Amino acid sequence: MSNNRFVAFIDISGFKELMRRDKENALKVIRRFFKIGYDITDPDNGNREKRIQGLFISDCGVIWSQATEETEESKLTQFNVILQAVQDINKGVLDDNLMKRQNIMLKNSVAYGEFKYIDTQKHDLIRKEMIFGDAYIRAFDDNSMKLDPGLCRIVIDKKFPEEIKNKIDRNSELDNLSSLIRKKQSKYYFFWNCHSNNEINNFWNEYLDSKKDVYKKMYAALSQNTNLHDN
Numbered sequence: 502m503s504n505n506r507f508v509a510f511i512d513i514s515g516f517k518e519l520m521r522r523d524k525e526n527a528l529k530v531i532r533r534f535f536k537i538g539y540d541i542t543d544p545d546n547g548n549r550e551k552r553i554q555g556l557f558i559s560d561c562g563v564i565w566s567q568a569t570e571e572t573e574e575s576k577l578t579q580f581n582v583i584l585q586a587v588q589d590i591n592k593g594v595l596d597d598n599l600m601k602r603q604n605i606m607l608k609n610s611v612a613y614g615e616f617k618y619i620d621t622q623k624h625d626l627i628r629k630e631m632i633f634g635d636a637y638i639r640a641f642d643d644n645s646m647k648l649d650p651g652l653c654r655i656v657i658d659k660k661f662p663e664e665i666k667n668k669i670d671r672n673s674e675l676d677n678l679s680s681l682i683r684k685k686q687s688k689y690y691f692f693w694n695c696h697s698n699n700e701i702n703n704f705w706n707e708y709l710d711s712k713k714d715v716y717k718k719m720y721a722a723l724s725q726n727t728n729l730h731d732n
Contacts, residue, residue: 506616507566507583510640511538511590512608514650516560519603530603531560537593538562541586553586554618556632562590563632563640565616576613576662577679583611584678587653588693595694609653611691612640614660635660649712655682655689672698 513534520527535557542555542564555564564586566579587609594600594607614636643656657666669682669689681692683701692701 504615505569507580507613508616508636508640509564509583509587509611510644511562512644513560514606514608533599541589573664581677581679584691591693606650608644608648610640610643612636612656653691653693655691657689
């Protein structure tokens with residue numbers, strides 16, 4: 502078996518601003534985020550067979566699947582396992598009253614490739630936990646590149662299993678969570694909050710319109726508070 506796995510990097514959108522504005526609630530948000538992530542990855546909560554593992558630090562989390570075998574079935578199974586975990590964590594945040602009050606949304610990126618986690622020696626003052634591999638780096642990099650809050654982007658590149666990409670592009674032979682992946686504006690997104698193609702299209706259009714409204718309000722505020730006749 503290889504060391505190739507599906508890895509998701511999850512980040513709390515806008516957390517640094519919340520920390521500057523309201524440290525008390527920022528701490529509550531992190532604790533709730535950790536609790537949601539822990540519950541999703543806890544073997545005693547039904548995760549024993551899926552064996553999703555994770556590491557949560559500050560305002561972000563990294564979760565990963567079991568290593569895949571070199572078969573399409575194994576890769577597709579583990580892909581859907583990581584998508585299920587991403588969906589569960591995002592729904593957990595969206596359904597939480599504290600998170601709702603703070604308008605908390607997550608940014609999610611999923612990549613495939615080599616990944617290793619090593620829990621090394623520790624003592625009372627320090628813990629050393631090593632994660633490395635190109636899958637983690639690519640998921641992290643993708644998350645940092647203009648990913649809007651609430652969305653989950655799939656890093657489909659040369660490392661991603663070609664047989665799964667082909668099925669996604671054809672939108673066929675998929676009857677699980679991977680069937681909710683669509684290519685939008687040259688990128689691939691997992692629509693964890695939807696159930697059908699119609700819902701995906703409606704959500705995407707409404708999401709884009711909401712972004713336009715934000716820019717309109719910003720422009721209105723700028724234009725209404727600018728004296729163009731000043732010398």
